[in-house]
Amino acid sequence: MLYLFCGFYIHKRGFNMISEILQTLPQVLVDGLTLGAVYAVVAIGYTMVYGILEFINFAHGEIFMTGAFVGTSTLLIFNTAGLLSGMPGWVAYILILVTAMLFTGLMGVGIERVAYRPLRKAPKLITLISAIGVSFLLQDIVRFIADLKTGSFLVTGISLYNENVKIKTSSIWDSFDDAFLKTNSIIVLAVAVLLMIGLDIFINRTKWGVAMRAVAQDRETASLMSINVNKVIALTFFIGSALGGGTGVLFAQQYGTIDPYIGFILGLKAFTAAVLGGIGNVRGAMFGGLFIGVLEMFSAANLGIITSGNFGGEYKDVVAFIILITILIFKPEGLFGRAVKEKV
Amino acid sequence: MSLLQLQNVHAYYGAIEALKGISLTVNEGEIVTLIGSNGAGKSTTLKSICGQVKTQGAISFNGREIGSQPPHQTASEGIAHVPEGRRIFSRLTVKENLEMGAFSVKDKKLIKERTEQAFVYFPRLKERFGQLGGTMSGGEQQMLAIARALMMKPRILLLDEPSMGLAPIIVEQIFDIIQELNREGMTILLVEQNAYQALQIAHRGYVIQTGEIIMEGEANLLLSNDQVKEAYLA
Ligand SMILES: Nc1ncnc2c1ncn2[C@@H]1O[C@H](COP(=O)(O)OP(=O)(O)OP(=O)(O)O)[C@@H](O)[C@H]1O
Numbered sequence: 001m002l003y004l005f006c007g008f009y010i011h012k013r014g015f016n017m018i019s020e021i022l023q024t025l026p027q028v029l030v031d032g033l034t035l036g037a038v039y040a041v042v043a044i045g046y047t048m049v050y051g052i053l054e055f056i057n058f059a060h061g062e063i064f065m066t067g068a069f070v071g072t073s074t075l076l077i078f079n080t081a082g083l084l085s086g087m088p089g090w091v092a093y094i095l096i097l098v099t100a101m102l103f104t105g106l107m108g109v110g111i112e113r114v115a116y117r118p119l120r121k122a123p124k125l126i127t128l129i130s131a132i133g134v135s136f137l138l139q140d141i142v143r144f145i146a147d148l149k150t151g152s153f154l155v156t157g158i159s160l161y162n163e164n165v166k167i168k169t170s171s172i173w174d175s176f177d178d179a180f181l182k183t184n185s186i187i188v189l190a191v192a193v194l195l196m197i198g199l200d201i202f203i204n205r206t207k208w209g210v211a212m213r214a215v216a217q218d219r220e221t222a223s224l225m226s227i228n229v230n231k232v233i234a235l236t237f238f239i240g241s242a243l244g245g246g247t248g249v250l251f252a253q254q255y256g257t258i259d260p261y262i263g264f265i266l267g268l269k270a271f272t273a274a275v276l277g278g279i280g281n282v283r284g285a286m287f288g289g290l291f292i293g294v295l296e297m298f299s300a301a302n303l304g305i306i307t308s309g310n311f312g313g314e315y316k317d318v319v320a321f322i323i324l325i326t327i328l329i330f331k332p333e334g335l336f337g338r339a340v341k342e343k344v
Numbered sequence: 345m346s347l348l349q350l351q352n353v354h355a356y357y358g359a360i361e362a363l364k365g366i367s368l369t370v371n372e373g374e375i376v377t378l379i380g381s382n383g384a385g386k387s388t389t390l391k392s393i394c395g396q397v398k399t400q401g402a403i404s405f406n407g408r409e410i411g412s413q414p415p416h417q418t419a420s421e422g423i424a425h426v427p428e429g430r431r432i433f434s435r436l437t438v439k440e441n442l443e444m445g446a447f448s449v450k451d452k453k454l455i456k457e458r459t460e461q462a463f464v465y466f467p468r469l470k471e472r473f474g475q476l477g478g479t480m481s482g483g484e485q486q487m488l489a490i491a492r493a494l495m496m497k498p499r500i501l502l503l504d505e506p507s508m509g510l511a512p513i514i515v516e517q518i519f520d521i522i523q524e525l526n527r528e529g530m531t532i533l534l535v536e537q538n539a540y541q542a543l544q545i546a547h548r549g550y551v552i553q554t555g556e557i558i559m560e561g562e563a564n565l566l567l568s569n570d571q572v573k574e575a576y577l578a
């Protein structure tokens with residue numbers, strides 16, 4: 001009798017839980033995909049560099065952060081110059097995106113030239129240390145400049161698109177609540193998707209894109225085809241860094257306030273996304289980013305519900321990483337990775 | 345006229361001296377073969393020409409010194425190197441592999457023409473055009489490696505053991521194609537362990553041993569030389 005009762009109770013609780021999870025699902029997906037798109041584009045930078053040099057560019061998170069600062073300060077400069085009121089928001093948006101992407105792209109090329117290329121024949125660990133050094137350097141330079149100009153290293157920018165839009169997901173299915181979406185989320189998603197499609201086409205359809213893959217597979221032989229390997233590596237850094245910097249702008253627009261340390265955690269998660277997708281695989285990185293974004297938002301929204309309030313949303317990263325590690329235990333090469341590295 | 349000339353070339357891997365003063369010449373229109381056993385320095389000789397190892401001495405191509413320039417520049421000046429073990433890009437398609445061979449060619453029409461020409465020599469590549477390089481058989485991969493090198497329309501073709509690991513009948517096919525390429529005017533430097541077959545199609549030959557040229561001459565004279573017979577044709 002007691003047994004039956006318990007069974008019924010658990011069943012009922014389970015049902016409530018599912019309906020609660022369902023209610024928030026549209027919002028989870030909206031927020032998760034937005035965040036995931038940011039992870040995905042940053043993850044591409046890690047995976048591209050790894051694919052070609054087999055080393056983790058740990059400074060990539062800081063390149064993202066620098067992009068956020070360049071975009072934000074460009075916008076602030078426009079504003080003080082009185083230019084902002086005269087131009088449509090989307091024009092300003094494109095301008096700051098392009099500025100930040102050019103800036104970080106060239107910065108990436110410079111970093112490779114100065115900090116990595118001289119170490120190309122050194123053990124990968126040494127290059128990694130160099131990358132960590134570059135990270136600290138970038139954090140401190142950005143902090144110094146931000147402090148100098150604004151008196152604080154926390155910088156709040158100007159949001160170009162911050163209205164909230166209600167999506168009537170409840171009309172699709174009445175178990176769903178409505179979802180709320182910042183207009184900027186749409187821009188984040190649209191720009192991220194455009195960047196990813198553009199990159200995918202570049203890598204798979206253009207001569208330099210194919211050369212990039214050729215260099216990633218066999219640098220020595222690629223050079224025998226008159227491919228200038230250093231040029232291809234510089235191009236890889238330019239593209240990867242520009243993508244990272246552009247995403248920084250999207251991030252700053254989405255979340256308002258930035259500081260010189262935002263690249264660290266975000267970089268770790270994007271790096272994890274790259275590993276989850278199979279490091280070196282660009283499409284894998286895109287998928288991994290979206291996956292982690294949704295997983296993180298799902299945990300944030302539902303952990304309390306699932307554990308009856310014992311663990312709250314603040315444990316989202318723990319849960320996300322437990323799931324990731326579990327996946328990687330069963331598929332260590334990542335979801336889209338190659339199982340064995342082929343010999344040449 | 346000599347197209348490629350090495351004079352007293354030394355090559356180093358760190359402190360190891362792999363070539364100890366090598367001199368050899370390839371004239372326009374010739375097939376020259378470089379034979380020797382494992383570790384003799386055959387591949388190192390080709391790598392020296394392409395700028396893939398550090399060298400001392402004089403390497404001139406078409407009368408110009410090329411010893412210190414990077415590989416991609418040497419390649420773009422008309423030296424195509426089919427490396428040992430084929431080294432095709434296994435995760436690129438046959439089409440993409442060929443495109444990479446033509447990396448320095450700007451004219452799309454020219455690339456198309458040369459692709460068609462490659463199909464004449466190697467009809468198998470046409471059937472495999474969209475397939476990933478790594479999924480092809482060893483023989484097909486060797487054909488692709490040669491076809492890829494021809495895409496840049498080189499002035500000289502360096503071949504590093506094209507017979508390696510292939511069935512005798514495939515080796516025969518490949519050697520036939522090498523000979524045909526030569527008849528149509530291609531200058532070829534052929535590195536081989538398979539000395540008998542290499543000397544049969546070559547005009548001249550060099551024998552290399554532990555980083556030194558120990559013998560050179562007309563291919564048919566080397567074929568009948570007792571020392572060569574004993575060491576390489578047994
Ligand atoms: N990357 C390298 N580092 C150090 N030593 C090397 C390297 N490559 C070759 N060597 C050495 O240089 C010498 C010549 O090697 P090479 O590859 O030119 O020989 P090979 O004649 O092509 O032999 P095989 O027929 O086996 O291909 C060998 O003693 C080899 O051990």
Ligand SMILES: [Mg+2]
Binds near residue numbers: 387388504
């Ligand atoms: Mg060799």
